Amino acid sequence: MSVGGSLDIWKSLGLTDSPYNSLPITSDELGDKLLVGREAELRSLSISLLNLHTHPTLEGGNGVGKTSLVSVAGYRLFQSYLAGESKFVLPLQKNFQLSARENVSAFRVKVFLQVVQALIANRDTLPVQKLSIPTIPVLEGWRRALRAISVSSENGGVSESSVGTDSSELAEAIDEVKTWLETQFKDPQSGFFLCVIDNLELLETSSEAKALLEEMRDEVLNIPGLRWVLCGARGIVRSVASTGRLVGFLGDPVDILPVRDEHIGALIEARLNAFKIEDVVSAPVEIDGFLMLYHIGHKNLRIAMKYCQDFTLWALMRGVDFSKTEEKVALLEEWLTSMASKILQNSVVGKRAWAVFDALTRKGGSLKPSDFPEFGFKSYQAMVPHLQSLSSANLIESVVDNVDARKKTISVLPLGWVVNYERLKNHAGAQ
Structure with a gap:
């Protein structure tokens, strides 16, 4: 099946969307289906979150799947809570990233805004008898005040100059959210909101990360009802977790290794099944081809997924009918050679x-x-x-x-x- 006159290439292949999406897996039912080969890591992270009082830290190469792992762990823990099987766990909708210019007070406002938005989004499904949740008008009031100084209402960004202004409404909202967290989660066994600091390596140096996280220790990391997972690459997490002021707050880094080859088949099948429209799918890249791309990209899932999408577009624009093409791996080889030859020859x-x-x-x-x-x-x-x-x-x-x-x-x-x-x-x- 070639793309023909259709602009929706995935629908032309019998799919609702790209099964090779290189973005991190989301914290929902779909994400739970797509995460394959990580059961041991999921169990370890979940046990740490539910039983230990330190904030877990994950370290691994870029594209290895650290963020996806945390997303699915959060989703499963939330479902377990709704089923009455564990304590309150509610993942925040968005992850956080730090920069060397981060203002800790501003960062705390971003966190509080995400907490309030998570409560609003899930209030109807949360067992209110177990958690004293403010009314929607109160929550909306908090959100309005916290958003008032946001750089963008979409991402909850906060301008550094806005925090510390004379806005009594903002100051009141910050104080009320903090008091609510301290009251509801005075007992650590009450549960927590799951928060993620991702791509910690963007701070570039361990000294920057240490200084910023040490400053955040009491203002953010020590707030009741918030559990953090810190993710990073290049050894930065291991260096940060060993500092004196953060010992006892951050857990020892867990190395997240690439998904093993024996799980790649199930991983691809899970993605094709999740997005197929009918039983017959004209998959551009099947198990053998993906495994080849996975190894070419040094076992970086994100790179392998990008290769799959680029190859699919290249082939369809040349009129390839994947429903009739048996030598897909050979076609992949042709595409790889065409890309590399431009560099090697010129x-x-x-x-x-x-x-x-x-x-x-x-x-x-x-x-x-x-x-x-x-x-x-x-x-x-x-x-x-x-x-x-x-x-x-x-x-x-x-x-x-x-x-x-x-x-x-x-x-x-x-x-x-x-x-x-x-x-x-x-x-x-x-x-």
Whole structure:
């Protein structure tokens, strides 16, 4: 089935939506169906949330599925609460991210706004006899006051200059929400709102993360009725959790590893079943193809999903009928080669830069400037021109530290992994 005259490519394939959505899984029934291969991690996180008094922390590579794991854990705990099987657990609708310029008082207002919005959205389903929930007019009043100083009513952002103004309505709302939390959750066994700080590595350095989280400790992390899960990559969570002021507040980081190969089949089947319109689906990328893309992308689910969507569009625009195409993996190979060949044939990347690139992919796809001896250079400055040529070819990216521009992390981009695959294939063929 080709796209033909239809602009809805997924419906033309017998699907309601893309089964290869690379966004984090949502905290709902659909998300519960889509998360596969994480039962052990879900059980561990759920036990920690229900039984320990420290805030769990998760660490793992980008795209490994940390946010999705927390979303589904929160959904299951909420369903368990509604069924009368566990204490109150209500996930907030949106996750939080921190920046080096974060104002802690402003951040607390964002959190309170999300708490109030979660209560409004779920008030009709919550067992009010177990939790003294304010009336809708009171909740709406709190939300109106908290939103009054929001940069955006959509994301609940708060301008730093707005907090601390003479707004008596805002000050009253903040005090009333805080008092309500302290009253309702005086006993830790009463339950909690599940809050997530995601992408902690965006702070770039562990010193920034430490300073900000230590400042947040009493203003945010220690508020009754709020349980936090902190997620990050690049070792930043492990460094932060070990600081003296945060010991006892943050749990030891749990390493979230890539989904194992044996679960990939069930993962793809779950996604196709969740979005199929009829029993027969013309899946562009099936299990074997996805597993190949998963390995090419260094077991990054987000990258593999992106590859699937890009390939689907490429094939349909060329008139491929997936309902009649049996050699889908071969077609995938053709697409990969077409992408990589544009770089390999037209690139100005020199021999020495390719050697750096090959060493970088063997290392796992990430390096820091201090790693230059491992790549055969006497200084990082001598390595820079080769990194710049790789960056210009869209094979790698450099994330610069906002505080110290000399500090950065260099990582392989999705296109870089495709080129790496093609280079390895060509090298094997030449032998």
